Structure formats: structure tokens, C-alpha cells
Amino acid sequence: MNTIFRLAATAALGALVTACTSNGAAVEPSVTQANLTVNTLQFAVGTANYAGTAALNTVVAYRQPNGNSAVLLDTPTITGPAGFVIPSVASAGVDAGTNHISGSPQATPGTAATPSTFGQSGGAFSYGFAPVNSNNAGAPSYTLYSQPFYTTPQRKFTGGPPLxxxxxxxxxxxxxxxxxxxxTSFAGVPLSIGTYSLSVNVPVVNASGITQTASATLSSAALLPAILAPTVARAGANGATVTFTAAAGTTESIVYIVDSTQGTNFSALTRGSGPQTVTFPDNLGAHGFGIAPTPTFNTGDSLVAYVVGYDYGAYEASPPSNTSAAPSITGLNGQADITVSPSTTFTY
Incomplete structure (x- = not known):
């Protein structure tokens, strides 16, 4: 397989492509019931505080023993405890008013897929749910979901350099x-205390599909404190500094900058709570194959910066550095809680 796609599969969402046509398009791999038994499905739940708006947070890791994504195509369903109800919004599809968040099985060509939260493109991969299910047509997708589900405004959380x-x-x-x-977080749903179950159905060649399951418990609906919007300033020749106050109860925070003009993403890590400053250095732009490093940001670029605080090792569990089949995805309280700041827009 082309090295470019193997690297992307291993490092990005864990495996968008392990089998490729000659033009690099994703295709459904040959999956057997036997090779699925060695995979590990992990699931965690927690709370999400979007600047005062409460949401349910989830984390999934579905991996082979080598840390790559377990499969390229699956249909996930999250079922909540008593009192858990999905809001009646169009984006929920058939999930509206039920106690589950689901995807849709791949539709027969020429027929419409059942509308659902994740749709037929959504699956569970090495680190997160994402709309990247493999199919037999077109180039592979590397997109991520905008969050939180069921509400606006939404944003994407994408890891980039220097982290x-x-x-x-x-x-x-x-x-x-x-x-x-x-x-992956969901707004407009009750933070119901109890057990949340995840089932992942994987189609199998010449046999019935197989379903793997995992569960997680929400024992506390208490939100992490809110984070104020960060402050952004120019630094160096074409870098930036971001200052913010990390929330009490978080063990690490990641600062995200989206350069809306260039369509690029950057992130940096801090640890602990209290006042924090991170620097995005010069020359993190496109380079390689004889191309000298280019500026991180250019004068006039429109930047959007925001911060996520975590009470668990979110970065430590992340590919490409983490290749464990079973990374740690919860904090000391057994949950995966986050707090998300408002965004700051900055013209460079």
C-alpha cells in the first residue's frame, strides 16, 4: 500500500485505508470473525462544559494489538441509562426521542441510508468517532466531526504542530x-447518571456481521469549571503566543489555533491549572521534499483560537505517539471530562 496512506491511517484516525485500489481510493477490507477477536474496544463517558453549556462527552479507542484502528468500516450505537433522551432535532434523525445515539448501516447502492446521528459514514476508530467509513468509490476522507452534536455553534478539534x-x-x-x-460530545441531552453502552457492528465477508461491546459509567454530572477565551498575540517573525487560565481540576490543556485563511491547524500542550502561556514558533508551515519551511502565520491571516481542558491524559492516549492496544482514556474519577473555552478571533 502507498506509504502516504499507511502513515495517515496509523497517525490520523487510525486507519482510513489499509487496502487501496491503484488510485489510492479506500475499499472495504477483507474482515473475518477470527481476526476481530484480537481487537480491543474501549469506551469512556464524562461531562463537557462548553463555556457554560453542559454536554455529554464520550471517548472511544478501537484498536488492533499494534495500535492501528481495528477496522475501516463499522456502525456504532451508544445506549444511555434511564432518563437519557436524544433531543428532537433534525440532525438526530431516527435517534430523536430515543435513548440511543447511532450510525446507519451502509445502504445498498441506489437506496438512501437511514438518517441517524453518525450516518452511514460514521464509525469508531483508533481514537474517536469520525465520518470516515471506508467505501468502494472515491478518494479516502480525513475529515472530523464538528462538535458538539445537536446544537450550534460547533467547531472541530484537530491536533497539529508543534504538538x-x-x-x-x-x-x-x-x-x-x-x-x-x-x-465526541453531545449537547441537549441529559447528563444521566448510570451506565452507557457502546456496541460496534462490523460487517464480515461471507458471514454475519459481528458486534463488539464496551460500557462506561457516568457517576458524576458535575462540570469542570469554565475556561475564559484565550488571548492571542504575535510572537517572533511569524509565530504567536496564547495566554489563558487553565481550569481547576484539569490535568492538561491543549490550545488549538485554526488559520482560517490557510486552512491549517496548530496545537500546543500545557499541564496543570492556573495561568498558562504557550508559544507557537516560527516556520511551522508547509515544507519538505526540498521546500524550505514556510511561515506559521502570514500577515492578514484570520486565526481562531480556543482551549480544551482535560481531566485525563487525552494527548497521551493519542496516535501517532501512542500505539497501545488499550490506552488510558479516563481520569482518576473514572470519567473523561472536558471544558472548552469560547473562541478568540485574531487577525495576524
Whole structure:
């Protein structure tokens, strides 16, 4: 298989492509019931505080023993405890008013897929849910979900340099923008205490599909404190500094900057709570294959910056550095809680 796609599969969402046609399009792999038994499905739930708006947070890791994504195509369903109800919004599809958040099985060509939260493109992968299910047509997708589900405004959370390898170094597909952060959150749902179950149905060649399951418990609906919007300033020749106050109860925070003008993503890590400053250095732009490093940001670029605080090791569980079959995806309280700041827009 082409090295570019193997790298992207391993490092990004865990495996968008392990079998490719001659033109690099994703195809459904040959999956057997036997090789699925060695995979590990992990699931965690927690709370999400979107600047005062409560949401349910989830984290999934579905991996082979080598840490790659377990499969390229699956249909997930999250079922909540008593009192858990999906809001009656169009984006929920058939999930509206039920106690489950689901995807849709692949529809027969020429027929419409059943509308659902994840749709037929959504699956569980090495680190997070994502709309990247494999199919037999077109180029592979590397997109991520906008969050939180069932409400607006939404945003994407994408890992980039300097925290992650630079996807603009010439070794990744042009439409690959960065790494999944593992979490998926849902607004407008009650934070019901109890057990949440995840089932993942995987189609199997010449046999009935197989379903793997995992569960997680929400024992506390208490939100992490809110984070104020960060402050952004120019630094160096073409870098930036971001200052913010990390929330009490978080063990680490990741600062995200989206350059809306260039369509690029950047992220940096801090640990602990209290006042924090992170620096995005110069020359993190496109480079490689004889191309000298280019500026991180250009004068006039429109930047959007925001912060996520985590009470668990979100970065430590993330590909490409974590290749464990079973990474730790919860904090000391057994949950995966996050708090998300408002965004700051900055013209560079």
C-alpha cells in the first residue's frame, strides 16, 4: 500500500485505508470473525462544559494489538441509562426521542441510508468517532466531526504542530489536516447518571456481521469549571503566543489555533491549572521534499483560537505517539471530562 496512506491511517484516525485500489481510493477490507477477536474496544463517558453549556462527552479507542484502528468500516450505537433522551432535532434523525445515539448501516447502492446521528459514514476508530467509513468509490476522507452534536455553534478539534507531526511535510495526503482528539460530545441531552453502552457492528465477508461491546459509567454530572477565551498575540517573525487560565481540576490543556485563511491547524500542550502561556514558533508551515519551511502565520491571516481542558491524559492516549492496544482514556474519577473555552478571533 502507498506509504502516504499507511502513515495517515496509523497517525490520523487510525486507519482510513489499509487496502487501496491503484488510485489510492479506500475499499472495504477483507474482515473475518477470527481476526476481530484480537481487537480491543474501549469506551469512556464524562461531562463537557462548553463555556457554560453542559454536554455529554464520550471517548472511544478501537484498536488492533499494534495500535492501528481495528477496522475501516463499522456502525456504532451508544445506549444511555434511564432518563437519557436524544433531543428532537433534525440532525438526530431516527435517534430523536430515543435513548440511543447511532450510525446507519451502509445502504445498498441506489437506496438512501437511514438518517441517524453518525450516518452511514460514521464509525469508531483508533481514537474517536469520525465520518470516515471506508467505501468502494472515491478518494479516502480525513475529515472530523464538528462538535458538539445537536446544537450550534460547533467547531472541530484537530491536533497539529508543534504538538503533533506537521501534516504539511509532504508525506501526508493534501486533504489531511491533522489528528483526531478522541472525544465526541453531545449537547441537549441529559447528563444521566448510570451506565452507557457502546456496541460496534462490523460487517464480515461471507458471514454475519459481528458486534463488539464496551460500557462506561457516568457517576458524576458535575462540570469542570469554565475556561475564559484565550488571548492571542504575535510572537517572533511569524509565530504567536496564547495566554489563558487553565481550569481547576484539569490535568492538561491543549490550545488549538485554526488559520482560517490557510486552512491549517496548530496545537500546543500545557499541564496543570492556573495561568498558562504557550508559544507557537516560527516556520511551522508547509515544507519538505526540498521546500524550505514556510511561515506559521502570514500577515492578514484570520486565526481562531480556543482551549480544551482535560481531566485525563487525552494527548497521551493519542496516535501517532501512542500505539497501545488499550490506552488510558479516563481520569482518576473514572470519567473523561472536558471544558472548552469560547473562541478568540485574531487577525495576524
Amino acid at each position: 503533533y507531526p506537521n501534516p504539511q511535510d509532504g508525506t501526508y495526503p493534501p486533504n489531511f489536516r491533522g489528528w483526531s482528539q478522541g472525544f
